[in-house]
Amino acid sequence: MRTIIPSAGTRCLTVGVLLVAASLVLSLPACRGRENASQSVLAPFEKGGQWGYRDHRGKVIIAPRFQVAQEFSSRGIAAVVDDAGWAYIDQRGNVLIRPFIFDNGPDYFREGLARFTRQGKFGFFDESGKVVIEPRFDFALPFSEGLAAFCDGCKEEADGEHRSVRGGKWGFINKHGDTTIPAQFQEARSFEASRAQVKSKGRWRSIDKKGEFMPEKSVGVATMKEDGTIVLDLRAEGAGGDLDDGSVTYPPGHAQYAEVLRHLGDLKRGESKPVPPWPES
Numbered sequence: 001m002r003t004i005i006p007s008a009g010t011r012c013l014t015v016g017v018l019l020v021a022a023s024l025v026l027s028l029p030a031c032r033g034r035e036n037a038s039q040s041v042l043a044p045f046e047k048g049g050q051w052g053y054r055d056h057r058g059k060v061i062i063a064p065r066f067q068v069a070q071e072f073s074s075r076g077i078a079a080v081v082d083d084a085g086w087a088y089i090d091q092r093g094n095v096l097i098r099p100f101i102f103d104n105g106p107d108y109f110r111e112g113l114a115r116f117t118r119q120g121k122f123g124f125f126d127e128s129g130k131v132v133i134e135p136r137f138d139f140a141l142p143f144s145e146g147l148a149a150f151c152d153g154c155k156e157e158a159d160g161e162h163r164s165v166r167g168g169k170w171g172f173i174n175k176h177g178d179t180t181i182p183a184q185f186q187e188a189r190s191f192e193a194s195r196a197q198v199k200s201k202g203r204w205r206s207i208d209k210k211g212e213f214m215p216e217k218s219v220g221v222a223t224m225k226e227d228g229t230i231v232l233d234l235r236a237e238g239a240g241g242d243l244d245d246g247s248v249t250y251p252p253g254h255a256q257y258a259e260v261l262r263h264l265g266d267l268k269r270g271e272s273k274p275v276p277p278w279p280e281s
Contacts, residue, residue, distance in 0.1 A: 042091055044069040044078075051080070053093075062093040075128045079106045088129045096129030110142035113175065122150070124177075133177035139165045140173075144190035147172045147209065152183045170198065172211070181211035189279065197279045202262040204279040218274035224267045228252040230260055232275055 042053040052064035068081035099106040100115040107114040113124040123135030137150040154168030171183035187199035220234035230250040
């Protein structure tokens with residue numbers, strides 16, 4: 001009986017073949033994963049003026065019935081327009097939620113959440129179409145720095161081609177829907193750089209994330225003359241740090257007289273006081 005001892009070259013060839021085979025086997029799951037992921041994505045298509053979705057083989061999965069059909073997101077939802085308006089659907093064509101309409105389309109996702117309305121109340125849903133904060137607010141702004149401004153008792157009103165929100169009290173909630181700053185302000189704007197501008201007692205001021213007013217910086221001096229005329233001696237800092245001065249006069253009949261007086265927080269004849277900053281537009 002002969003025992004065949006492979007040569008060094010044969011042994012190296014055998015080991016090399018085994019290593020190549022092993023690497024192919026190890027790479028198969030990853031390749032299949034990528035292939036399956038691409039095959040699972042549905043693509044919109046148009047037929048007869050309506051839009052539907054089909055898979056990578058061209059098989060129709062969702063029959064054409066939408067006026068608009070956007071691509072599916074990585075979370076498996078797509079924005080469409082049907083007879084009832086904008087909606088988000090799943091990959092079976094089921095309507096998951098109807099978003100708040102902003103800028104002629106579905107509300108933008110901000111920090112992973114977008115707004116929707118139900119029976120006139122605002123709530124928030126995530127990028128999978130799941131409701132995260134039940135609708136209970138009369139209006140709400142998008143999230144910014146983990147907080148969203150909301151109002152109770154306010155109403156939307158037509159303002160030319162746009163709509164504005166008036167009345168009520170404003171506060172802030174976190175992403176769990178918990179009220180972190182109670183509704184107490186006349187108006188509110190979103191947080192930027194850890195501060196938000198709010199209107200309180202007719203004046204715009206800045207608050208921190210605890211709802212406490214931040215120190216104000218004067219931008220000049222306001223004086224009311226004996227005839228009621230308001231004179232603002234203002235100063236502004238330019239881009240290079242240079243200071244510039246200017247004076248603005250508002251007689252009692254001026255169109256912005258009442259607005260300026262509210263911003264100053266009342267001013268009596270012969271009195272002078274610091275001018276608080278105006279809110280950034």
